[in-house]
Amino acid sequence: ASYETLIVETRGKVGLVTLNRPKALNALNSQLIAELNTVLDGFERDPGIGCIVITGSEKAFAAGADIMEMKDKTYPESYLEDFITSWDRVAQRRKPMIAAVAGFALGGGCELAMMCDFILAADTAKFGQPEIKLGVMPGAGGTQRLTRFVGKSKAMEMCLTGRMMDAAEAERVGLVSRVIPAAELVDEAVKVASQIADMSLPTVMMTKESVNRSYETTLAEGIRFERRVFHAMFALADQKEGMGAFAEKRKPAFKNR
Numbered sequence: 614a615s616y617e618t619l620i621v622e623t624r625g626k627v628g629l630v631t632l633n634r635p636k637a638l639n640a641l642n643s644q645l646i647a648e649l650n651t652v653l654d655g656f657e658r659d660p661g662i663g664c665i666v667i668t669g670s671e672k673a674f675a676a677g678a679d680i681m682e683m684k685d686k687t688y689p690e691s692y693l694e695d696f697i698t699s700w701d702r703v704a705q706r707r708k709p710m711i712a713a714v715a716g717f718a719l720g721g722g723c724e725l726a727m728m729c730d731f732i733l734a735a736d737t738a739k740f741g742q743p744e745i746k747l748g749v750m751p752g753a754g755g756t757q758r759l760t761r762f763v764g765k766s767k768a769m770e771m772c773l774t775g776r777m778m779d780a781a782e783a784e785r786v787g788l789v790s791r792v793i794p795a796a797e798l799v800d801e802a803v804k805v806a807s808q809i810a811d812m813s814l815p816t817v818m819m820t821k822e823s824v825n826r827s828y829e830t831t832l833a834e835g836i837r838f839e840r841r842v843f844h845a846m847f848a849l850a851d852q853k854e855g856m857g858a859f860a861e862k863r864k865p866a867f868k869n870r
């Protein structure tokens with residue numbers, strides 16, 4: 614399949630999605646989100662894919678939701694179409710997803726990056742929630758996810774002023790896991806994704822589910838959830854393979870079961 618707003622490739626067991634609306638700095642319109650959901654549906658179904666990377670261009674990961682598409686929208690229209698809710702499907706994926714961010718990740722672009730499991734940033738990355746300057750606020754999770762990433766004070770400042778955060782600050786405060794020279798960003802992200810894709814897929818998916826559980830529950834319940842899933846892992850052939858390979862001093866060959 615070919616897409617108008619995305620470039621889709623596979624590199625080994627990694628699905629690589631490049632946002633591709635260069636004339637609008639990858640502004641996220643409804644077509645792009647629909648195409649992204651279609652691609653992610655396919656990767657989720659494909660047993661050959663173990664990890665997904667979402668990236669943009671050198672200049673912009675994405676400069677936000679498409680302002681031209683939003684500017685004349687009315688309240689009843691946005692209510693009836695449940696505007697933005699389709700974006701949530703990106704966050705509900707079960708396979709791991711890495712955002713590889715260079716340049717602007719603003720508004721909905723920052724929110725899309727935060728829906729991924731972690732963010733690798735080029736040294737050129739700039740993050741921000743500038744919606745306030747447009748007379749609105751973040752609508753795709755920004756007020757909630759940014760606060761969980763960086764804490765209330767910084768999230769509040771960013772949402773109320775619209776100021777951008779550079780890559781160094783984003784790493785210091787924990788919004789991104791690592792900063793990488795821009796020229797190496799996509800290769801490094803694919804390398805990290807390949808490492809994850811070589812692990813046992815059910816183990817990876819259960820680990821993702823367990824980390825995400827910590828956002829939704831108390832510590833005691835989260836620990837209980839982790840323990841139940843941890844015990845369940847001893848039912849996987851891949852646990853025997855992983856620990857057996859260590860004991861035999863060889864590399865494990867996981868079979869995703």
Ligand code: HXC
Pocket residue numbers: 636637638640641676677678679680681697717719720721722743744747750751752753
């Ligand atoms: C539609 C956009 C756009 C956007 C940029 N463009 N961002 N179009 N929606 N979010 C378009 C510009 O109109 C312009 O088109 C082209 O991309 C290049 O942008 P320039 O502004 O000329 O580039 P530059 O001077 O380098 O400035 C880059 C920028 C600026 C600082 C990133 O483009 C900017 O401030 N963009 C808007 C950022 C923003 O407010 N994002 C939040 C959106 S609201 P032409 O045709 O003139 O060449 C949002 C809501 C989320 O995300 C809540 C629900 C999802």
